[in-house]
Amino acid sequence: MKRPSQTSYVILGFLSTEPSLSGYDIRKAVQESVGHFWSESYGQIYPSLKRLVAEGFIVPSRPASTGKRKRQEYSITETGRASLRRWLALPFQHDPPRNEFLLKLFFGSEAAPGVVAGHIHQIQESSQHLLATLVEIDAFVQNHPSQNPHQPYQMLTLKAGIALACTTLDWCESAFATLATANAGAALPQQPIDKHDRNRA
Amino acid sequence: MKRPSQTSYVILGFLSTEPSLSGYDIRKAVQESVGHFWSESYGQIYPSLKRLVAEGFIVPSRPASTGKRKRQEYSITETGRASLRRWLALPFQHDPPRNEFLLKLFFGSEAAPGVVAGHIHQIQESSQHLLATLVEIDAFVQNHPSQNPHQPYQMLTLKAGIALACTTLDWCESAFATLATANAGAALPQQPIDKHDRNRA
DNA sequence: CGTGGCATGTAAACGGTTACATGATTTA
DNA sequence: TAAATCATGTAACCGTTTACATGCCACG
Numbered sequence: 001m002k003r004p005s006q007t008s009y010v011i012l013g014f015l016s017t018e019p020s021l022s023g024y025d026i027r028k029a030v031q032e033s034v035g036h037f038w039s040e041s042y043g044q045i046y047p048s049l050k051r052l053v054a055e056g057f058i059v060p061s062r063p064a065s066t067g068k069r070k071r072q073e074y075s076i077t078e079t080g081r082a083s084l085r086r087w088l089a090l091p092f093q094h095d096p097p098r099n100e101f102l103l104k105l106f107f108g109s110e111a112a113p114g115v116v117a118g119h120i121h122q123i124q125e126s127s128q129h130l131l132a133t134l135v136e137i138d139a140f141v142q143n144h145p146s147q148n149p150h151q152p153y154q155m156l157t158l159k160a161g162i163a164l165a166c167t168t169l170d171w172c173e174s175a176f177a178t179l180a181t182a183n184a185g186a187a188l189p190q191q192p193i194d195k196h197d198r199n200r201a
Numbered sequence: 202m203k204r205p206s207q208t209s210y211v212i213l214g215f216l217s218t219e220p221s222l223s224g225y226d227i228r229k230a231v232q233e234s235v236g237h238f239w240s241e242s243y244g245q246i247y248p249s250l251k252r253l254v255a256e257g258f259i260v261p262s263r264p265a266s267t268g269k270r271k272r273q274e275y276s277i278t279e280t281g282r283a284s285l286r287r288w289l290a291l292p293f294q295h296d297p298p299r300n301e302f303l304l305k306l307f308f309g310s311e312a313a314p315g316v317v318a319g320h321i322h323q324i325q326e327s328s329q330h331l332l333a334t335l336v337e338i339d340a341f342v343q344n345h346p347s348q349n350p351h352q353p354y355q356m357l358t359l360k361a362g363i364a365l366a367c368t369t370l371d372w373c374e375s376a377f378a379t380l381a382t383a384n385a386g387a388a389l390p391q392q393p394i395d396k397h398d399r400n401r402a
Numbered sequence: 403c404g405t406g407g408c409a410t411g412t413a414a415a416c417g418g419t420t421a422c423a424t425g426a427t428t429t430a
Numbered sequence: 431t432a433a434a435t436c437a438t439g440t441a442a443c444c445g446t447t448t449a450c451a452t453g454c455c456a457c458g
Contacts, residue, residue, distance in 0.1 A: 005417060006301065013308040024437050034307055037300040041419055046439055070426055071437055081311070088305050088312040092320060094327055097298030099238040100207065102361060104289050106235055107214040108354035110282070111289040116354065119293060126295055152383045153309035153317065160303060160372050167368040171361050182353045206445060225409050242447055247411055271454075272409060 007040055007048045012057060012084040015076040017150050020061045022073045023049055033154070036130055036161050049074060057083055117179055124172040131165040134158055208245045209253055211235075213285040216277040218351050221262045223274045224250055234355070237331060237362050250275060258284055318380055325373040332366040335359055 014029050015021055021029070023045045030040045052058045057080030062073045076084075101123055108116040138158055141151065215230050216222055222230070224246045231241045253259045258281030263274045277285075302324055309317040339359055342352065 006299075006304070007417085009308075010304065013304075013311070016308065016311050022437075023439090034304065035297060037297055037303045039297055039299070042437095042439075043420075043441095044418060084308070084311055085313065088308060089316050091323060092301040092305055094302065094324070096236060096238055096240055097300070098207075098240070099298070100293040101295065102238045102358045103207070103211065103214070103235065104293055105361075106355055106358045107210075107217065107285070107289060107351075108357070109350045110214070110217050110285055112286060115290050122292060123295070149310045150308075152379065154307055156309070156376050156379060157303045157307045159375070160306075160369075163368050163372050164365060167364050168361075171364050174360070175357050178353065178357060208445085223409075224411090243409095243411075244413095244448075245446060 005044075005048070007044045008052055008057075009084060009087045010034075010038065010040060011045065011048055011052060012076060012080050012087075015058060015074060016081060016084055020073040020075050022071045024071065025073075034157070036134070037157070052080065056080070117176065120172050120175050120179075123168060127165045127168045127172070131162060131169065134162045134165065138162065206245075206249070208241055208249045209258075210285060210288045211239065211241060212246065212249055212253060213258060213277060213281050213288075216259060216275060217282060217285055221274040221276050223272045225272065226274075235358070237335070238358070253281065257281070318377070321373055321376050321380075324369060328366045328369040328373070332363060332370065335362045335366065339363065 010030060011026055014026050018025075018029075023042065026045055027040060027042060030038060049058070053060065053074070056077060058074045058076055060072055061075045101119060104111070104119055105116060138155075141155065141158075211231060212227055215227050219226075219230075224243065227246055228241060228243060231239060250259070254261065254275070257278060259275045259277050261273055262276045263272075302320060305312070305320055306317060339356075342356065342359075
């Protein structure tokens with residue numbers, strides 16, 4: 001019996017918050033709610049579901065035969081919930097996430113003029129986009145109060161994402177300034193840096 | 202001929218800044234200078250070195266004494282430098298780094314009391330430690346000016362690390378506050394909380 | 403003389419993505 | 431009826447880590 005990977009706990013986690021989900025649902029849930037710091041592929045999810053059933057951590061619910069779409073949902077068992085709790089209590093491992101952007105930046109002096117500025121522009125744009133969607137979610141939740149016990153914790157991850165995105169954007173501006181003074185002759189993207197407003201967490 | 206992995210470019214990158222390095226040196230350089238956002242293992246470095254030699258991107262320098270197993274250094278070639286530059290100009294891919302801490306936080310409502318606070322304490326400590334070392338490097342560089350063309354870019358990654366660490370620390374404090382008010386104000390409806398005190402780390 | 407750091411390397415296992423295959427159901 | 435989406439699943443491949451094996455060399 002293989003040692004379960006983190007994917008199993010993602011599945012157990014989502015099944016602990018929803019009564020019943022299919023593999024497809026879980027994939028979507030991952031993308032939509034933890035997409036800014038996690039990802040899962042079907043090739044990982046479906047085998048994990050089978051293994052979790054074999055281990056008794058989840059059970060198939062809503063058998064596919066009932067006229068509806070061919071889809072199989074699962075529910076968490078008490079043993080599954082216990083396994084999740086055990087994993088949650090374990091200290092997380094804090095390996096440095098490989099950041100290709102920072103790596104290219106680090107070797108930036110070797111790059112052709114404008115290349116580094118282009119990369120910074122790229123994270124600036126993606127951070128702006130991320131920030132916008134996170135702020136939107138934040139506003140929605142603020143306007144729709146609920147007693148959902150999961151919400152405070154989910155909001156903490158949301159706030160973390162917002163804060164980090166803001167910091168990244170600030171850093172981008174200072175980085176552009178640094179580049180401008182460092183090599184005055186280098187070609188920068190024509191994009192004027194506009195003052196986006198920041199709502200700080 | 203296999204498509205080179207990012208490891209190859211890390212090697213080329215460091216060999217572009219130093220005239221001659223061994224596999225061991227490269228490993229150490231990765232840990233010491235980009236360790237907060239990258240990592241490489243020997244199992245990755247040594248095969249890559251051989252492949253890079255076969256491709257003509259690097260050449261062995263300081264040949265090992267005949268028959269003896271000693272340290273072997275390598276130097277980058279012009280083709281190697283060109284390959285590095287080509288890679289640098291390519292847009293980086295921005296996949297969400299898997300963050301186990303945020304994942305456990307997201308499912309925190311399922312955890313036993315104190316578990317989440319313990320995790321937050323853990324990143325708080327590691328962020329403090331990281332910040333201290335980065336600030337130290339920053340101060341050192343500030344006091345030892347140099348014309349090294351790589352320095353401005355390396356400093357940008359350093360500043361990014363410092364900014365993100367600071368943000369993380371700020372977030373930790375607000376997260377502790379959130380947890381405190383949440384636990385004190387709203388009682389969890391599912392299970393009456395016993396008088397078990399939270400274990401403080 | 404032995405310990406610990408320097409140094410190189412490999413095999414196996416592992417986690418994960420990608421590409422592919424299949425087909426049902428809804429919607430335009 | 432065609433296209434898009436829903437939905438499940440697998441095989442191959444890839445990059446990476448881990449554990450292991452080997453041996454040099456300096457220092458106490």
